[in-house]
Structure formats: C-alpha cells, structure tokens
Amino acid sequence: MSAVLTKGHGGFEMLEFRNDINVPEPNSNQVLVKVLAAGVNNTDINTRTAWYSKSVTGQTDSKDFQGNDIDGGWAGVPLNFPIIQGADCYGEIVAVGVGVNSERIGERVLVRTMQQYAVEYRPYECWTMGSECDGAFAEFMVAFSEESFKIESDWSAAELASIPCAYSTAENLLERSNVMAGEVVLITGASGGVGSAAIQLAKRRGASVVAIASKSKAVAVKEIGADEVINREDRLISSLEKESIDVVIDLVAGSDWADLLDVLKRGGRYAAAGAIAGPIVELDIRTLYLKDLTLMGCTVQDSQVFKNLIGYIERNEIKPLVSRTYPLKDIVSAQKDFLAKKYVGKLVLLP
Structure with a gap:
C-alpha cells in the first residue's frame, strides 16, 4: 500500500x-x-x-x-x-x-x-x-x-x-470547562482547526463567542459564528473589559498569556490544549487565587466526547x-x- x-x-x-x-x-x-x-x-x-x-x-x-x-x-x-x-x-x-x-x-x-x-x-x-x-x-x-x-x-x-482530532479537542475543552448557555467564551487561535471547531461547538451550547484571529481572517471567523472578533495583533486588555469573560479556550499561550487571566471574571475557567505561540508563560499567582480562577489542561478525553460528535454530525448540528x-x-x-x-x-x- x-x-x-x-x-x-x-x-x-x-x-x-x-x-x-x-x-x-x-x-x-x-x-x-x-x-x-x-x-x-x-x-x-x-x-x-x-x-x-x-x-x-x-x-x-x-x-x-x-x-x-x-x-x-x-x-x-x-x-x-x-x-x-x-x-x-x-x-x-x-x-x-x-x-x-x-x-x-x-x-x-x-x-x-x-x-x-x-x-x-x-x-x-x-x-x-x-x-x-x-x-x-x-x-x-x-x-x-x-x-x-x-x-x-x-x-x-x-x-x-x-x-476527529480538532473537533474532539474542542469539545473536550468545552466539556471540561463546563461551558453553558448564556456564558461568554473567549477562543484564541480561532481560525485554525480546533479554534474554528470550538466556535461552532460553543455556539451550539448557547454561549456567546469572542474570537481572536488575524485581521485578514476576521470575516471568515465571523461567518463561522463568532459574535466578536479581536485582531490578534492588538492587546487583549485594550479590546476587552477586565473580568468580562466566563471561559477562556486557549490554543495559543505565548508572551501575552497573562492578559487572558485578566479578562476572566472572578470564578472564571481557563482551559488549554495548545501553545502555538510558545509554551512558556508568566503567571502572577495572585491573579489565580485572588480571582478564584480554575486553570485546566485538556488532553485525554472521556469517551462521551467522541460519541457527542457522532450525534452532532448525524443531526447536522455542526458543519x-x-x-x-x-x-x-x-x-x-x-x-x-x-x-x-x-x-x-x-x-x-x-x-
């Protein structure tokens, strides 16, 4: 073969x-x-x-x-x-x-x-x-x-x-972070395979989506379902109010990682499954504990994640x-x- x-x-x-x-x-x-x-x-x-x-x-x-x-x-x-x-x-x-x-x-x-x-x-x-x-x-x-x-x-x-890979990764991120209807979800790397899948799957759950992508891909990311698109070249804390996001779905990490925690609400959740901008970040531990944040890594998936995707496809709930x-x-x-x-x-x- x-x-x-x-x-x-x-x-x-x-x-x-x-x-x-x-x-x-x-x-x-x-x-x-x-x-x-x-x-x-x-x-x-x-x-x-x-x-x-x-x-x-x-x-x-x-x-x-x-x-x-x-x-x-x-x-x-x-x-x-x-x-x-x-x-x-x-x-x-x-x-x-x-x-x-x-x-x-x-x-x-x-x-x-x-x-x-x-x-x-x-x-x-x-x-x-x-x-x-x-x-x-x-x-x-x-x-x-x-x-x-x-x-x-x-x-x-x-x-x-x-x-299989991109959508199961995205669904697992949303499952682990327990994204619910009415919440505001920030998705980094939103134009890629996992990011674009996460937009669809978060919208399917009834969440509002703020996506980060390059300026040239903003229109396409909006068409996927994002409610707002932020230029990845702009500082996040200049584009969003502090404590305005319920859940961060992160595939990027990199030098501006700390801004993701600044925009999370108190009690917010952060879920990561990638670090395309670099895996080494700086954490002010005070932000973590004073805001009661939950940080989680998401790799291994419960079998229900893939079963969910099969159902979504067969019912044409995603594209x-x-x-x-x-x-x-x-x-x-x-x-x-x-x-x-x-x-x-x-x-x-x-x-």
Missing part, C-alpha cells in the same frame, strides 16, 4: 512517501480500515519536530526545530520510529480480527484519535493515533473496534475526516470547514500550508 513513513524527529526530510508498505492485519478486537481521507493537525507536526520535548520553548511554526528524542512525543517518552502518522481517519472497515463481528465489514467509520481501549480505559492515559500506534497517512490502517465509530452522513470523505485537499503524496505541501496559516479551518489528505 501507499503510506507516508515518519523516519524520526526532524524536518520535512523525515517524511517519506512509499508504495511498498505491507497492508497491516487486524489483531484480536481490531478492524482494518481503508482510509478514505485523513486530516492534517498540529499534533502530527509537533510529534515529527519533537516540539513536545521540554527542551523546546518556541512557537510551533518555528523553522523545523528539533527537540530531544527522549521526550519528543506528546506522552513524554521515546517513540519507536518509523511510524505512520495521521491523527484523523475517516474510512471503511474492510476486514476484522478475532472477536469482532464480521457484520462490521462495510461500515463507514470515524476513528477516535485519543484511544483508551489500549490502556483499559485508565484515567488520563491513552494512545494517540500516529504516535503510540500507526495512523491514517496510509491507504489502510488498523484500529480497535471499540474506537471505530459507525457514522451515517452525507458529508464528503474530506469533510468527515476533518472532525465541516474544509479549506483544501491534497493527495497523500503531497503531505509536505499540506503541512507547509498548515504552518503558514494560509487557510481557515482544515486541510485534508486523500490517499
């Missing part, structure tokens, strides 16, 4: 498109999925560049820096290269392993990115597709049957593949935001466009 191998941590030279990779075989309780489309995500690039390493302190669009191999994966442990990355998979089950009902063959499925079946559903542990197990940058991949969710929708393959598709062999071009932040929403690879 065709697949993209990631040979190690480093730059784009670590991505090798090949046509001679053996089709994997499903083991017990696994299914073989013919990949119909695979989305591009920050986590794919961050894993390749070892950005998760504590030795890295810069933003995620720095020029293909490389962290330490010993902690380059998101889980802080060495990865076993070569691997097939790809955190988003939409496809069709074409074979099943022992213990899986053969009637599943022919099902169209979305595969959950953060897989807990492999770790017996222990809290705050999981396997990430394309990291601890091979992912969707291939014509075929294996996945656990319990992590492969049947989907019935008239969306295109590319549209469905845009959902896909695919900006461009690429052949799998053009993965380098796709990742370069992703890093350049040329588009609003998602970029998708087609095997």
Whole structure:
C-alpha cells in the first residue's frame, strides 16, 4: 500500500512517501480500515519536530526545530520510529480480527484519535493515533473496534475526516470547562482547526463567542459564528473589559498569556490544549487565587466526547470547514500550508 513513513524527529526530510508498505492485519478486537481521507493537525507536526520535548520553548511554526528524542512525543517518552502518522481517519472497515463481528465489514467509520481501549480505559492515559500506534497517512490502517465509530452522513470523505482530532479537542475543552448557555467564551487561535471547531461547538451550547484571529481572517471567523472578533495583533486588555469573560479556550499561550487571566471574571475557567505561540508563560499567582480562577489542561478525553460528535454530525448540528485537499503524496505541501496559516479551518489528505 501507499503510506507516508515518519523516519524520526526532524524536518520535512523525515517524511517519506512509499508504495511498498505491507497492508497491516487486524489483531484480536481490531478492524482494518481503508482510509478514505485523513486530516492534517498540529499534533502530527509537533510529534515529527519533537516540539513536545521540554527542551523546546518556541512557537510551533518555528523553522523545523528539533527537540530531544527522549521526550519528543506528546506522552513524554521515546517513540519507536518509523511510524505512520495521521491523527484523523475517516474510512471503511474492510476486514476484522478475532472477536469482532464480521457484520462490521462495510461500515463507514470515524476513528477516535485519543484511544483508551489500549490502556483499559485508565484515567488520563491513552494512545494517540500516529504516535503510540500507526495512523491514517496510509491507504489502510488498523484500529480497535471499540474506537471505530459507525457514522451515517452525507458529508464528503474530506469533510468527515476533518472532525476527529480538532473537533474532539474542542469539545473536550468545552466539556471540561463546563461551558453553558448564556456564558461568554473567549477562543484564541480561532481560525485554525480546533479554534474554528470550538466556535461552532460553543455556539451550539448557547454561549456567546469572542474570537481572536488575524485581521485578514476576521470575516471568515465571523461567518463561522463568532459574535466578536479581536485582531490578534492588538492587546487583549485594550479590546476587552477586565473580568468580562466566563471561559477562556486557549490554543495559543505565548508572551501575552497573562492578559487572558485578566479578562476572566472572578470564578472564571481557563482551559488549554495548545501553545502555538510558545509554551512558556508568566503567571502572577495572585491573579489565580485572588480571582478564584480554575486553570485546566485538556488532553485525554472521556469517551462521551467522541460519541457527542457522532450525534452532532448525524443531526447536522455542526458543519465541516474544509479549506483544501491534497493527495497523500503531497503531505509536505499540506503541512507547509498548515504552518503558514494560509487557510481557515482544515486541510485534508486523500490517499
């Protein structure tokens, strides 16, 4: 089969498109999925560049820096290269392993990115597709049957593949921070895959959304559903009143991070799942305790998060935001466009 191998941590030279990779075989309780489309995500690039390493302190669009191999994966442990990355998979089950009902063959499925079946559903542990197990940058991949969710929708393959990683991350942020109707939610990095998903999902819950994005993307972000868009080049505390925000959904961090806490109301909640502007921030601990704030990191997802998304799609309560598709062999071009932040929403690879 065709697949993209990631040979190690480093730059784009670590991505090798090949046509001679053996089709994997499903083991017990696994299914073989013919990949119909695979989305591009920050986590794919961050894993390749070892950005998760504590030795890295810069933003995620720095020029293909490389962290330490010993902690380059998101889980802080060495990865076993070569691997097939790809955190988003939409496809069709074409074979099943022992213990899986053969009637599943022919099902169209979305595969959950953060897989807990492999770790017996222990809290705050999981396997990430394309990291601890091979992912969707291939014509075929294996996945656990319990992590492969049947989907019935008239969306295109590319549209469905845009959902798993970005939308589950966004839904998890909103679930963990308990966003409710009538609240005001501030979303950073609002034009990206997770940010644009968070806008839709927050609006679905009845919240008002203040989005931060570049000036050139403000109109597009408004069209997604944001009630107000703030230019990311402007100081936040000059654009918003202090203590005007109930919940911050942060994907950016960076040097202006402290402003996010200043605009939170007393008792407000802050949830993070990214740091594209840089992971090192300065916290005045007095702001945290004097305002009774809650700060939370959001990675591992309760299984209900993905089930929620399946329902939202099938009931057409959200819409896909695919900006461009690429052949799998053009993965380098796709990742370069992703890093350049040329588009609003998602970029998708087609095997």
